[in-house]
Structures are given as structure tokens and as C-alpha cells.
Amino acid sequence: VSHAARRGRSVGVVYLNNAATAWPKAPGVAEVVAAAIEAAPSVVGRANGDETGVLDGCRAALARLLGLEDAARIALTAGGTEALNLAILGAGARAGDLVVTTEAEHNSVLRPLERQRRVAGIRLEIAPLDGDGLIDRAAFEELCGRGPRLVVLCHSSNVTGRVFEVEELFATARAAGAVTLLDACQSLGHVRIDYGSCGADMIAFTGHKGLMGPPGTGGLAVVGDLKVEQVLVGGTGVRSDLLVHPPELPTRLEFGTPNVPAFAGLKAALEWAEGEGATHARAAEEMRERLVEGLTTTPGVRLFGASGSGPATPIVSFGVDGWSAEEVGYALATGFRIACRTGLHCAPLIHRALGSAPEGTVRCSPSGFTSEEDVDTALGAVRKLAGAA
Numbered sequence: 001v002s003h004a005a006r007r008g009r010s011v012g013v014v015y016l017n018n019a020a021t022a023w024p025k026a027p028g029v030a031e032v033v034a035a036a037i038e039a040a041p042s043v044v045g046r047a048n049g050d051e052t053g054v055l056d057g058c059r060a061a062l063a064r065l066l067g068l069e070d071a072a073r074i075a076l077t078a079g080g081t082e083a084l085n086l087a088i089l090g091a092g093a094r095a096g097d098l099v100v101t102t103e104a105e106h107n108s109v110l111r112p113l114e115r116q117r118r119v120a121g122i123r124l125e126i127a128p129l130d131g132d133g134l135i136d137r138a139a140f141e142e143l144c145g146r147g148p149r150l151v152v153l154c155h156s157s158n159v160t161g162r163v164f165e166v167e168e169l170f171a172t173a174r175a176a177g178a179v180t181l182l183d184a185c186q187s188l189g190h191v192r193i194d195y196g197s198c199g200a201d202m203i204a205f206t207g208h209k210g211l212m213g214p215p216g217t218g219g220l221a222v223v224g225d226l227k228v229e230q231v232l233v234g235g236t237g238v239r240s241d242l243l244v245h246p247p248e249l250p251t252r253l254e255f256g257t258p259n260v261p262a263f264a265g266l267k268a269a270l271e272w273a274e275g276e277g278a279t280h281a282r283a284a285e286e287m288r289e290r291l292v293e294g295l296t297t298t299p300g301v302r303l304f305g306a307s308g309s310g311p312a313t314p315i316v317s318f319g320v321d322g323w324s325a326e327e328v329g330y331a332l333a334t335g336f337r338i339a340c341r342t343g344l345h346c347a348p349l350i351h352r353a354l355g356s357a358p359e360g361t362v363r364c365s366p367s368g369f370t371s372e373e374d375v376d377t378a379l380g381a382v383r384k385l386a387g388a389a
């Protein structure tokens, strides 16, 4: 019995909500977090309570994953949202500067940008999507032609799972002189990201989804000599003589006492993935395909976006005729003990293009720990709701 099946069975739930947060976490994570909380601080303490070099080890594992030579270019953050805020607020866009993003984005991109529009006076343009939830290339190129200061793209939609061709889109943005920011929160761990070739000046990521670490962990990787402006400053445990926050990465973008136990857990997850990650990602992809196939052949079920075609992370969004998305989620949870997610999924703008506005979609997101039996239980339940079984 797999790690997941053991956990799933112990609580009697089919967990198909890994795009919200991976569960179970990678094997060993819980134990490492507990041990890090229990461990006594050493007499000769390192900075910030990081007694055993957990933070450096975590950055090193992330650098290996991203193909980044200098691990110091990765600032550890309290999640993807914090990383995106630091990047967006620190990118140097001023009143009158144009910032371009897309309708596929999560609120952790849209809200900081909208705030900058209202408070700092940036001009914000949002590239539309087509009916498959793909970025309208012509519109995007036209917006880049207007000379944006910053272009922000998500790597993979958290509603459709679709992976965007960010290399090409960022090439257009960079040719126009823009700083580029990739929201890799839904993709890292599922899709290989090579820092050198993806065209992003900054990559924001989270630790609790595809990386299968604890929530409240994440980071921002910054390339080359880009000087991200500091928006949050304070104690760092180093250079206490300075009245200004230290300017060097990673300390430049790190502040306060870090959540060392959580990063110990993320480090353990990353090290586990160095051995098992590729197999795990393939297994998740197989479960996505099984879901897509089963839902596509169920009368009364509509798949949204490009869920069924092209590269995608393990996410499937759908609707059932005669039911609201919320009703489907409620029925799956209460009638079948299946955990999925319904609604807008914090990505309010994509639904117009997909045709799922205003109520959103039912989203099932397996992981490599999801069993065929789990998927078949979910498919059987949806068929019942659709009146097809």
C-alpha cells in the first residue's frame, strides 16, 4: 500500500485537491519538521536559529532543481504569495510605467498589480485568453510592443493545468526591454524549469504544492544583476551593525526569523524528489490522463479549457450539466468523501474565456500518490451525478 493510500485510507478520503496543497506531503517531511521543532538550539547558534544550516541546504537543493549555479540568488519566503509580492513591488515599476500580465493569473499576481495601479499609478494591461484558456499571442505581442517595464506570466494555469509557452512569450517581452517574472507556483515539481532557458528574470514559487513541502514556504529566484528593490526590511541575524537592510542576496529579500522547521521539511521534500520526483510526476500525469479520459466520455460532463490536450500539470476542470460547480463539490464531499475544489480558484479572470463564469469550475487535481482506484471512485461518483451511471 502506497504512502498516500495508507494516509488516505486512514482518514477515509479520496484527496483530489493537490493543486490547492499537496497531500500527503513527501515521505519524511512531517518527521523532519517535528524533529526541527524539538531540537534544542545549539550553544554556538547560527544566524536566525538555523542551527544546522537548513536554509543553505534548502537553497542548494532548489538551485539544483532550477539549474541555478549560485544558490544565494534564491531568497526563501513564506510562500508563493510573498515571493510574488516582493517581486512585483520590487521590480521598480513607477507611475506611468506599463506592466503586462494575462487573464490566466492567480490573485497573488492580480491583486499586487491592481494595488500598484491604484496606489503607485502603474498602467496595467491584461492580455486576453482564447476559449481554450491559452494566451492570445497577437494581443500579448501588441502589448509588449508598447514597451512594458514588467511582464508577469504564470507558468501553468491553476484552473486548467495548461502549461504556457513562457520561453517564447518571455523572449518577446525581453526583446521589448521588460523585466520578466514567472509565477511557477503551480508548475515547479511537475514541470522541469531550467533557469537558464526559461527567459525569466525572476521565478516565484511555493513549497506546498508540486514540491510537496509544508505550507508557508516558497521562494524567489533572481537572475544576474537584477536589483530587486526591498519592500520589507528588519532583523536578519547578520550585519547587525548596519542601519539599512543588507543589500546582498539572499538576505536582501529575507527578513525576520525564518520558519526553519518548515524549511527543514521543504529540504527533505526536495531531497526525496531528487530520487523519486520524476517517477512521481509521471504517475500524477497518468492519473490526470485517466481522469480526462473518463470525464470526456461521460455524457453531461464538460471539460473546461485545454485540460485534455497539450502539456499540463495534474489539474482537470469540469462542470456537470444541471448542477452548479458548488453543488457538485458538496455532493462529492458529503456523498462520496471525495475532496476536490470548486469555484474561481483565486483566478477570477480566466473564467470569462473558458465559459465558466460566474460560478467557476469543479477542479480535481491528483498527485503521484493518487491511485487508479481513487480516480475511478471519483469518476463513478461524477457519472452518478451526471445521471450517466
Ligand SMILES: Cc1ncc(COP(=O)(O)O)c(C=O)c1O
Pocket: 078, 079, 080, 081, 082, 106, 108, 154, 156, 157, 158, 183, 185, 186, 205, 206, 207, 208, 216, 217, 218
Ligand atoms: C498560480 C498560483 N500562484 C500563486 C499561488 C500562491 O502560493 P502560496 O499558496 O504559497 O501563497 C498559488 C496557490 O495558491 C497559485 O496556484
